Amino acid sequence: MEQRPTVYSDEKLFKKLLEDKNITIEDALENEMVINMGPQHPATHGVLRLVLRLDGETVLSALPELGYLHRGYEKMAEEMSYIEFIPHTDRLDYTGTMCNNVAYVLAVEKLLGIEAPKRAQYIRMMIAELSRLAAHMVAIGTYAMDVGAVTMVMWTFREREKIQDIFDRLAGARFTTSYTRIGGVASDADSVTLKMVRDFLDQFHSALDEMDKLLLSNKIFIDRLEGIGVLSKEDAIALGITGPNLRASGVEYDVRRAKPYLFYNEMDFKIPTYTDGDCLARYWLRGDEVRESVKILYQILDKMPQGEILANEPKHTLAHKAEIYTKMEELIHDFMIINYGINPPVGDVFFSAENPKGELGFYIVSNGSGHPWKMKIRSPSFCNLQAIAQLCKGAMISDVIAIIGSLDPVMGEADK
Amino acid sequence: MGLEAKLQQDGFITTTIDSIIAWARKSSVWPMPMGISCCAIEMIAAADPKYDLARFGSEVMRFTPRQCDLMIVAGTVTYKMAQVVRRIYDQMPEPKWVIAMGACTSSGGMYRSYSVVQGIDQFLPVDVYTAGCPPRPENLINAVMTIQQKISKTRARDFQDQPFDNTIITNN
Amino acid sequence: MEMKELIVEKLKKNFGEFVQEVTDFRNDLSITIASNKIVDVAKILKEDPELEFVMCKDVTAIDWATRKNRFTVVYHIYSFKNNITLRIKANIAEESPAIESVTSVWPSANWYERETYDMYGIVFKNHPDLRRMYMPEGFQYHPLRKEFPVLGIPGSLPLPGKI
Numbered sequence: 001m002e003q004r005p006t007v008y009s010d011e012k013l014f015k016k017l018l019e020d021k022n023i024t025i026e027d028a029l030e031n032e033m034v035i036n037m038g039p040q041h042p043a044t045h046g047v048l049r050l051v052l053r054l055d056g057e058t059v060l061s062a063l064p065e066l067g068y069l070h071r072g073y074e075k076m077a078e079e080m081s082y083i084e085f086i087p088h089t090d091r092l093d094y095t096g097t098m099c100n101n102v103a104y105v106l107a108v109e110k111l112l113g114i115e116a117p118k119r120a121q122y123i124r125m126m127i128a129e130l131s132r133l134a135a136h137m138v139a140i141g142t143y144a145m146d147v148g149a150v151t152m153v154m155w156t157f158r159e160r161e162k163i164q165d166i167f168d169r170l171a172g173a174r175f176t177t178s179y180t181r182i183g184g185v186a187s188d189a190d191s192v193t194l195k196m197v198r199d200f201l202d203q204f205h206s207a208l209d210e211m212d213k214l215l216l217s218n219k220i221f222i223d224r225l226e227g228i229g230v231l232s233k234e235d236a237i238a239l240g241i242t243g244p245n246l247r248a249s250g251v252e253y254d255v256r257r258a259k260p261y262l263f264y265n266e267m268d269f270k271i272p273t274y275t276d277g278d279c280l281a282r283y284w285l286r287g288d289e290v291r292e293s294v295k296i297l298y299q300i301l302d303k304m305p306q307g308e309i310l311a312n313e314p315k316h317t318l319a320h321k322a323e324i325y326t327k328m329e330e331l332i333h334d335f336m337i338i339n340y341g342i343n344p345p346v347g348d349v350f351f352s353a354e355n356p357k358g359e360l361g362f363y364i365v366s367n368g369s370g371h372p373w374k375m376k377i378r379s380p381s382f383c384n385l386q387a388i389a390q391l392c393k394g395a396m397i398s399d400v401i402a403i404i405g406s407l408d409p410v411m412g413e414a415d416k
Numbered sequence: 417m418g419l420e421a422k423l424q425q426d427g428f429i430t431t432t433i434d435s436i437i438a439w440a441r442k443s444s445v446w447p448m449p450m451g452i453s454c455c456a457i458e459m460i461a462a463a464d465p466k467y468d469l470a471r472f473g474s475e476v477m478r479f480t481p482r483q484c485d486l487m488i489v490a491g492t493v494t495y496k497m498a499q500v501v502r503r504i505y506d507q508m509p510e511p512k513w514v515i516a517m518g519a520c521t522s523s524g525g526m527y528r529s530y531s532v533v534q535g536i537d538q539f540l541p542v543d544v545y546t547a548g549c550p551p552r553p554e555n556l557i558n559a560v561m562t563i564q565q566k567i568s569k570t571r572a573r574d575f576q577d578q579p580f581d582n583t584i585i586t587n588n
Numbered sequence: 589m590e591m592k593e594l595i596v597e598k599l600k601k602n603f604g605e606f607v608q609e610v611t612d613f614r615n616d617l618s619i620t621i622a623s624n625k626i627v628d629v630a631k632i633l634k635e636d637p638e639l640e641f642v643m644c645k646d647v648t649a650i651d652w653a654t655r656k657n658r659f660t661v662v663y664h665i666y667s668f669k670n671n672i673t674l675r676i677k678a679n680i681a682e683e684s685p686a687i688e689s690v691t692s693v694w695p696s697a698n699w700y701e702r703e704t705y706d707m708y709g710i711v712f713k714n715h716p717d718l719r720r721m722y723m724p725e726g727f728q729y730h731p732l733r734k735e736f737p738v739l740g741i742p743g744s745l746p747l748p749g750k751i
């Protein structure tokens with residue numbers, strides 16, 4: 001039997017090639033290719049998998065596949081009390097953990113109809129903004145690294161470490177903090193912590209300028225991203241995109257402004273928007289948002305009120321540990337809350353907060369018992385990822401990496 | 417007395433092939449960062465300027481399994497992902513080691529749920545378990561050092577008889 | 589609030605008795621409608637120039653386990669114009685649960701409906717690509733149904749063989 005070249009797996013094509021005498025080399029290369037990207041790929045930010053159909057280097061179509069990190073949060077939530085679920089919210093968007101904590105407890109508080117004291121709310125606002133900085137540091141750093149600027153990730157992680165030191169002091173953990181409580185926060189922010197925040201902010205400006213200098217005039221970086229992955233305003237809305245990606249397409253929508261929670265209505269800040277909707281706009285937008293967050297943080301530090309950090313709601317809020325050990329009443333309430341839960345009224349609420357990645361929503365259905373009957377997490381990364389197929393269509397294969405980086409999905413949240 | 421000083425004095429040292437190979441192996445462990453979820457962020461933090469994993473010769477993170485000898489499984493492994501993790505492990509050349517970073521990989525951690533594998537040792541041979549959720553970067557560095565100790569006790573011929581393992585995973 | 593009354597009024601005018609229930613718990617307006625009218629309702633809500641609910645934020649379902657209409661499909665939609673989030677609910681029966689897909693109105697519902705299908709086994713008719721979202725193909729159960737145990741069913745998901 002004659003030796004067959006193994007390149008042509010397609011039997012028909014092979015026959016045609018053998019028989020046809022006028023065939024040119026172009027015909028033989030007329031071929032589409034399907035390649036698999038991920039789930040283990042450094043640029044897919046975790047375990048996203050994309051199946052791409054290519055014609056040469058052009059992407060004809062892209063098919064995202066999720067679920068490699070599906071951990072079953074919604075099912076587990078149905079078996080847990082409301083307080084038990086707080087640590088799980090850390091691991092949703094694990095780049096900005098505190099934001100999730102805050103959003104979750106606010107959702108439960110909305111269901112209960114209670115409100116945390118003012119100081120607790122300010123602390124929550126402070127940690128939410130700090131973790132927005134931390135999350136954007138990861139986003140910017142890894143994004144720049146994906147398109148070739150490796151120095152950025154070292155610089156942004158250096159800044160991020162300083163934020164994590166603050167968390168370490170505040171909550172006792174660097175990263176998975178579980179710091180908020182229903183009706184307040186776990187521990188008070190003492191003056192040393194507040195000083196740490198201020199010191200961090202004071203030096204953060206120059207670090208940001210340094211980062212900007214590195215990329216602002218970097219022709220390679222700009223050329224790589226400009227005009228790539230353009231998402232129009234209408235498409236962004238139709239696809240349910242939220243957060244920085246939506247604002248980069250020119251929609252001025254920010255939950256902090258549209259439906260102010262905590263004390264964001266007392267803060268003076270701008271909502272940066274761009275109209276280009278391309279990868280570069282999404283990059284600059286995150287940079288601008290970081291600066292706005294710094295502005296908010298200064299205001300929070302200036303206005304930080306004194307007072308209690310836990311609401312006086314013995315049936316719903318865990319008391320301070322010191323009181324539990326010394327007072328009978330508190331001990332009983334603590335026992336009841338831990339064993340039977342906080343028993344919110346029957347009903348369902350939807351609460352959403354502006355997270356670094358977009359709008360994080362919790363839809364909680366309560367049947368009056370200590371466990372949620374149903375908890376749905378509307379995760380921004382999941383919704384934002386829906387745009388990927390459309391953005392990748394017609395792009396070059398190297399642009400796919402830039403597009404994923406610019407959408408900045410976190411798979412822990414997208415897969416739940 | 418450091419090695420340099422001894423070399424200056426005598427110009428040669430006597431040792432065994434085993435120990436010189438083990439020494440070389442242990443000082444350049446190249447990790448394959450199998451970053452799946454939250455722990456991956458702490459793994460990057462371990463490589464960042466503050467914790468600097470490079471001090472232990474392990475800064476060369478390679479994202480292709482063919483160039484690595486240490487797999488750091490960082491993050492929750494689901495059943496769907498387990499197939500992928502195992503396939504990547506199978507592609508790594510011998511000798512190879514595995515660190516199970518975090519509670520999730522060691523035991524399923526806080527996820528007692530239908531989709532999470534309750535400990536990756538059900539399908540991978542794990543050398544070092546790292547406690548924590550997530551382990552602090554220091555703890556990961558400690559795990560790398562433990563792997564180094566383990567490697568320094570190996571002999572070159574420990575691995576010679578193993579044929580190149582190219583098995584494809586079977587689902588059973 | 590005026591806007592809320594307007595929404596309810598408009599729906600009642602167009603659909604009459606198909607609007608089954610209106611609740612307003614903790615300032616979240618929630619309207620239950622008959623499941624066979626979901627696409628028409630969606631169209632009105634999106635296209636009415638006074639309402640303009642252009643963004644679908646979320647689609648999910650609730651499994652009530654013991655009720656006669658076992659599942660409730662829940663839609664959260666948002667109007668930039670009026671800055672209001674509205675919840676639409678539709679009850680469907682346990683036997684071969686199915687509802688019309690709203691992807692023709694809100695393209696973003698595509699993935700949300702796939703997720704709901706994966707988790708509850710509710711079929712969305714006329715959905716362009718109804719596959720499982722998270723669980724592997726070939727998985728036989730729907731995890732968020734109440735009869736499915738949290739720890740899963742042993743052997744339902746394969747593991748690679750031990751070394």
Ligand code: SF4
Pocket residue numbers: 091176453454455490491492517518519520521525526548549550551
């Ligand atoms: S051990 Fe904790 S931090 Fe690490 S992957 Fe598991 S949940 Fe995330």
